Amino acid sequence: NAGVTQTPKFQVLKTGQSMTLQCAQDMNHEYMSWYRQDPGMGLRLIHYSVGAGITDQGEVPNGYNVSRSTTEDFPLRLLSAAPSQTSVYFCASSYPGRNYEQYFGPGTRLTVT
Amino acid sequence: RKEVEQDPGPFNVPEGATVAFNCTYSNSASQSFFWYRQDCRKEPKLLMSVYSSGNEDGRFTAQLNRASQYISLLIRDSKLSDSATYLCVVNMRGSQGNLIFGKGTKLSVKP
Numbered sequence: 499n500a501g502v503t504q505t506p507k508f509q510v511l512k513t514g515q516s517m518t519l520q521c522a523q524d525m526n527h528e529y530m531s532w533y534r535q536d537p538g539m540g541l542r543l544i545h546y547s548v549g550a551g552i553t554d555q556g557e558v559p560n561g562y563n564v565s566r567s568t569t570e571d572f573p574l575r576l577l578s579a580a581p582s583q584t585s586v587y588f589c590a591s592s593y594p595g596r597n598y599e600q601y602f603g604p605g606t607r608l609t610v611t
Numbered sequence: 612r613k614e615v616e617q618d619p620g621p622f623n624v625p626e627g628a629t630v631a632f633n634c635t636y637s638n639s640a641s642q643s644f645f646w647y648r649q650d651c652r653k654e655p656k657l658l659m660s661v662y663s664s665g666n667e668d669g670r671f672t673a674q675l676n677r678a679s680q681y682i683s684l685l686i687r688d689s690k691l692s693d694s695a696t697y698l699c700v701v702n703m704r705g706s707q708g709n710l711i712f713g714k715g716t717k718l719s720v721k722p
Binding site: 531533538539540541542543546556588599600601602603604605 | 645653654655656657660698709710712713714715
């Protein structure tokens, strides 16, 4: 199993541009989520999904959209990039029966200039 | 008050030392507890879950005190490879798996 994969690994955007961060998992996990990690802030939840067709907001959802059309994929869309969205983005997945132990992808390092 | 608080460190210890990290959480509805490890510029990885009775995995021992809302991680016989940031993580009852992360405690093990 590949586990949780994320693309791209690195991205530089200009203010106002949009883009989609890709996340996929091959473990048939129902739960998937997106976090951002900033220096001194820890990981913060952006959006999450408890299954295909169901998404909800986390702690810091503004400026981001998600959709979950399949169990495997959970893309994160930046609608109009801002410098405040410069961060490292992690996707994670888990199976509820495992006490929600989450498995993380390798991350996407995003810089917005 | 922050939901999950940890001493940021850094903890600088020699190889072979025993080191302990503490963590407090503010919400008594917290249901599941974990320690994750994060290496520099890498993703967090689950180190161990924390159970009410305490649990051990090799050189690592985790304890939970629900009354004091306190979690600990003990590392015995530290190795150079233990150098990392250790994240205390909680999941609240009914939160559908939404984890709350502490900011992490940085450990540096020196030869």
